[in-house]
Amino acid sequence: MSTTSTGSGEPSRTLALLWGDASAAPRRKGPGRSVTVEQVVDAALSLADEEGLAAVTMRAVAERVGVSAMSVYTYVPGKAELLDLMVDTLYRRMPRPAWRRSGWRPRLTKVAEANRQLLTVHPWLTEVAALSRPPLGPGVMDKYEHELAAFDDTGLSDVDTDAALTYLLGFVQSHVRSAHDAQRATTDTAMSDEQWWASNQPLLERALDPAHYPRAARIGSAAGEAQGSAWSADAAWNFGLCCTLDGLAARIERK
Known part of the structure; x- marks a missing residue:
């Protein structure tokens, strides 16, 4: 997915989609819509969670929801807008319990x-x-x-x-x-990490002279023992x- 951060899409189209304006997606001739924008977003979220952000392409999202690669653009104008929808959807679904007067x-x-x-x-x-x-x-x-x-x-x-x-x-x-x-x-x-440090321990013991690195030897050892x-x-x-x-x-x- 070429877009690497939120806020990269065309502002008016993105805001309209985020706030549920169906006119935000471009209208094309052809059969009526078979899925919803929310289903498209959920498909993109599943791809990102399962395979990473690079797996989220418009073609892959289209395949997951069962529409053609071109028709997915009738739901979301492009990758930038899709990314904003993905992030906003996750934020919308976060639990928001009422704050107590606990400080x-x-x-x-x-x-x-x-x-x-x-x-x-x-x-x-x-x-x-x-x-x-x-x-x-x-x-x-x-x-x-x-x-x-x-x-x-x-x-x-x-x-x-x-x-x-x-x-x-x-x-x-x-x-x-x-x-x-x-x-x-x-x-x-x-x-x-434990295995990595154990495998490097013999080299460290030879290279890390406490006389030359007194703080690194003492503090590093203490931190390593405390944290594993x-x-x-x-x-x-x-x-x-x-x-x-x-x-x-x-x-x-x-x-």
């Missing part, structure tokens, strides 16, 4: 965890879900409204609230992307989220 920190923790879960289940999202140009459909707007409400009672200004949410989501995206990279390395090498590898997704998540929320706390407390 902003537990609420923001839940925002982070919900986004981590979404990006973990749909790893291709980290490649395309642009924070700067999100698809401005109902899914994005419902998600944005819900997550902004988690900042109620923080005392932050409107501008700072928007920036704080972007900061939090940026941490989540960065972390999940690193977790995907680590998982990909395990899959590509058919070797776990050089990097642990869960340990990195817990530490990183805590630091992110602590940073926001400092900003909030000044208010």
Whole structure:
């Protein structure tokens, strides 16, 4: 799929499709429609989840829903618009339980965890879900409204609230992307992190002279023993989220 981020389509057509305007797709002569736009989007989502974003082509989507390669364009004008629909659909389907008056920190923790879960289940999202140009459909707007409400009672200004949410989501995206990279390395090498480090241990013991690298030897060894590898997704998540929320706390407390 040549499109690599959201917000790449023709704005008027994309917005019309996102908000359910049937006139957004080009009209062509021929038999009536046999499937819906939602079915086309669901087919594209299944392809992306099963085979990765590169597998999502208009031809592959057409085959999955049982229409001709050309007729799929009567539902969605092109790849860019399809990508926006895919992302907005996933955002629209996220659970949005009512916020309780439990304080902003537990609420923001839940925002982070919900986004981590979404990006973990749909790893291709980290490649395309642009924070700067999100698809401005109902899914994005419902998600944005819900997550902004988690900042109620923080005392932050409107501008700072928007920036704080972007900061939090940026941490989540960065972390999940690193977790995907680590998982990909395990899959590509058919070797776990523990196995990789064990196989390299003899070389490391010869090369890593504690006299020359005192901090690297001491701290690297301590971290490896604590985590079972050089990097642990869960340990990195817990530490990183805590630091992110602590940073926001400092900003909030000044208010």
